[in-house]
Every structure is written in structure tokens, then in C-alpha cells.
Amino acid sequence: MSDSQYTPPTVWAWVKSSGGRFANINRPIAGSTHEKDLPIGRHPMQLYSLGTPNGVKVTVMLEELLALGHSGAEYDAWLIRISEGDQFGSGFVAANPNSKIPALIDRSGPEPVRVFESGAILLYLAEKFDALLPAAGADRAACLSWLFWQMGSAPYLGGGFGHFYAYAPTKIEYAIDRFTMEVKRQLDVLDRHLAEHEYMAGSAYTIADIAIWPWYGALAKGLLYGGGEFLQVQDYRHVQRWTDAIAARPAVKRGRMVNRLQGDPASQLHERHDASDFETRTQDKLAPG
Numbered sequence: 001m002s003d004s005q006y007t008p009p010t011v012w013a014w015v016k017s018s019g020g021r022f023a024n025i026n027r028p029i030a031g032s033t034h035e036k037d038l039p040i041g042r043h044p045m046q047l048y049s050l051g052t053p054n055g056v057k058v059t060v061m062l063e064e065l066l067a068l069g070h071s072g073a074e075y076d077a078w079l080i081r082i083s084e085g086d087q088f089g090s091g092f093v094a095a096n097p098n099s100k101i102p103a104l105i106d107r108s109g110p111e112p113v114r115v116f117e118s119g120a121i122l123l124y125l126a127e128k129f130d131a132l133l134p135a136a137g138a139d140r141a142a143c144l145s146w147l148f149w150q151m152g153s154a155p156y157l158g159g160g161f162g163h164f165y166a167y168a169p170t171k172i173e174y175a176i177d178r179f180t181m182e183v184k185r186q187l188d189v190l191d192r193h194l195a196e197h198e199y200m201a202g203s204a205y206t207i208a209d210i211a212i213w214p215w216y217g218a219l220a221k222g223l224l225y226g227g228g229e230f231l232q233v234q235d236y237r238h239v240q241r242w243t244d245a246i247a248a249r250p251a252v253k254r255g256r257m258v259n260r261l262q263g264d265p266a267s268q269l270h271e272r273h274d275a276s277d278f279e280t281r282t283q284d285k286l287a288p289g
Contacts, residue, residue, distance in 0.1 A: 025085055030097065036089030040107070041076025041273055048078050048092060049102035051260035051268075053154070053214035053224075054118040058102045059272070060255030061122050061132070061210050066275070067251045070129045072108060077258045077272040119151040122207040132207050143201035146208035154215050156182045157224075166225040180231065183219075187236045190216060194238035198245075209246060214256075217243040254278055 014028050040046060045062065049055040065073035080086045080101050087099045096103035096116035104121045106113040106128075115124045123144075126133035134140040160179035164172060190212070193200070200208035215224070220236060220243045222228025234240065246252055257269040257278065266282050 025082060025088075030093075030099065031088075032090040032093040033085060033088040034090070036086075036091055038089075038091035038095060038105075039076075039078055041078075043074040043076050043273075044072055044106065044108035045075035046078070046105040046107060047075050047102060048080050048095060048104075049259050050080050050082055051256070051258065051262075052101065053158075053218060054100075055102045055259055056214035056256055057118045057211055058104065058121050058125075059258040060214070060252050061125055061207065063251035063255040063258075064210070064249075065125065065129050065131060068129075068131055070131065073125070073129060075272070079259050079261075079270050081261075117151075119147055119211060122147065122211055126207050132205070132210070134201060134204065134206065139201055139204070143206045143208045146200040147211050150208070150211040150215065153186050157186065157215055157219065161227070162225045165227055165230070184231060187216070187219070187231070187233070187239060190242075191236040191238045194242045199242070205246075205249075209242075213243065213246045213252070217246060257282070 038046075038048060047058060047062070049058060051059075059077060062073050062075050080092065082101060086092060087096075087101060092103060093099055095105055095114050098116060100116070102116075102118055102121060104115045104124075106115065106124075115121045123133070134143050156179060161176075161183045164175040164179055168175070197203075199205050200212060216239065218224040219227070219231070220233050220239045222233060228234075257267055258272045259270065260268045261270065262268070269277055269282055271277075271281075
């Protein structure tokens with residue numbers, strides 16, 4: 001039966017795979033599928049993640065905090081291979097019952113604190129270290145507004161446009177058109193705002209930029225879903241200016257490498273346990289044999 005003839009049943013039942021690239025890990029129930037404890041390193045912050053846009057938010061944040069001199073932000077970044085179902089291990093589900101990366105466990109206090117959802121992790125770290133978040137007033141309100149804008153908007157970009165344009169087993173014109181329209185509207189929202197502001201919350205770089213850049217910065221450079229030409233991303237020149245400025249930050253360059261599994265081997269740091277790993281572990285992957 002074609003999509004145009006499909007009539008939803010009275011009660012939906014999970015009777016077949018949804019198809020597509022991630023069909024093997026999609027299911028309509030929560031909880032763990034197997035027993036597997038999470039590893040624990042020596043640093044206060046234990047991050048369990050993958051170098052997707054949501055994961056990059058947190059590694060960039062931690063690297064920015066370290067660059068500002070906050071030694072308490074030292075972290076171990078452990079790789080969660082979502083294509084292999086690591087997010088359904090019992091230890092990860094205990095850290096994040098929603099079984100999505102990233103998950104952070106702060107072991108700096110007498111009792112571990114678990115934090116999940118990338119936006120919540122950014123806010124938690126900003127408040128803990130009193131950094132990258134305006135203290136009060138209009139600037140703080142702007143920062144939080146754009147942070148939550150990103151959390152609400154990205155599903156249209158990832159689960160909407162990205163899924164139907166790049167990953168769905170069948171190309172559905174209506175779905176692609178619908179989500180393309182919304183993503184271009186979002187890019188226009190950003191472009192108009194950045195025409196009048198250096199950063200998302202004004203003149204200061206904040207967690208709002210850290211949240212938005214891994215998604216919309218990658219999109220602006222044609223690095224997300226291969227949709228750059230399709231979306232004509234070069235037309236959003238203020239987004240391009242902002243994207244380039246953030247990409248040039250040393251902490252952003254480091255954070256983008258952590259838990260990364262794609263691209264140039266020299267740009268991948270599968271796990272991060274010490275600042276020196278950026279030199280030694282990336283070079284190891286390039287060595288013969």
C-alpha cells in the first residue's frame with residue numbers, strides 16, 4: 001500500500017520495523033536491553049556521549065570551561081556507540097532513562113549527580129562554574145530564550161528534515177517539503193537576529209551559542225545531512241559569519257574532536273581522559289599499522 005493510500009488504524013501496533021538507517025535501535029518502549037556498567041575515570045566529570053551535534057555541545061562546553069581556568073571541569077569522555085545499542089545498557093539507562101546521548105555524571109561532591117538532556121547539562125555546568133551565562137537581566141533572559149529555542153527547534157532539523165531528506169527508506173515529497181520549509185524559516189530567524197547581534201545573547205559568547213552552533217553551524221557549512229546546496233545555506237550570510245567565528249575558537253576545535261567517529265582520523269578523539277590525548281591519541285590513529 002502506498003503512503004498516499006495509508007489509513008492509520010484505530011490503535012497503532014508495533015508489528016514491523018520502521019525502516020531506515022536507525023531501524024535496528026528504534027523501539028516504542030524504554031528501559032535497558034542488557035546489563036552493562038558504565039566505566040568511571042579519575043576526573044570529577046564523567047561524560048558518556050558520541051560526537052553528534054548534541055554531544056558536541058557538552059564537550060565544547062567542558063573545553064571552554066577548562067580554557068577559562070576551571071580545573072573542576074576536567075572530564076573523562078567515554079564513547080557510547082548508539083548504532084550498537086550502548087545507550088540501552090543498564091548503566092547508561094540509570095544515567096539517562098531516556099537512553100539518548102549525552103549523559104553527564106558529576107562526581108565532584110559527596111554523592112554523584114546525574115544530568116541528562118544536552119541543554120540541561122549546559123545550564124548545570126554554567127551555573128556550577130558561574131561561566132558563559134549572564135548573571136541577570138535582559139542578557140540572561142536572552143541567553144536562556146535562545147537555549148530553549150534550540151532545544152525546541154532542533155527536532156525539526158534532525159528528526160524532521162534530516163530523517164526524511166537523508167535517512168528515510170522512502171523519499172516522501174510532502175514530508176521533505178514540510179520540514180525544509182521549517183528549517184529554512186529557522187535559518188532566517190537566526191540570520192535576522194545575527195544581523196544585529198555578534199552572538200546569540202548579544203556581545204558575549206554564551207551557552208546559547210554553544211547549544212546552537214553544533215546543529216546550525218554544521219548545517220551552514222553543508223556538513224549536516226548533505227543538504228547545504230538543497231537549502232542554499234550560503235544565502236544566510238550572518239549565520240555564516242557567526243559560524244566561522246565560533247569554529248575558530250580553540251576550545252571549540254578541541255570539543256568537536258571528542259567522541260568523534262567520522263571524518264579525517266586526525267580529527268577524531270574517540271575517548272578523552274586527559275588534555276594530552278588531543279596530541280597523543282589522534283596521532284596514534286595515523287601511525288602505520
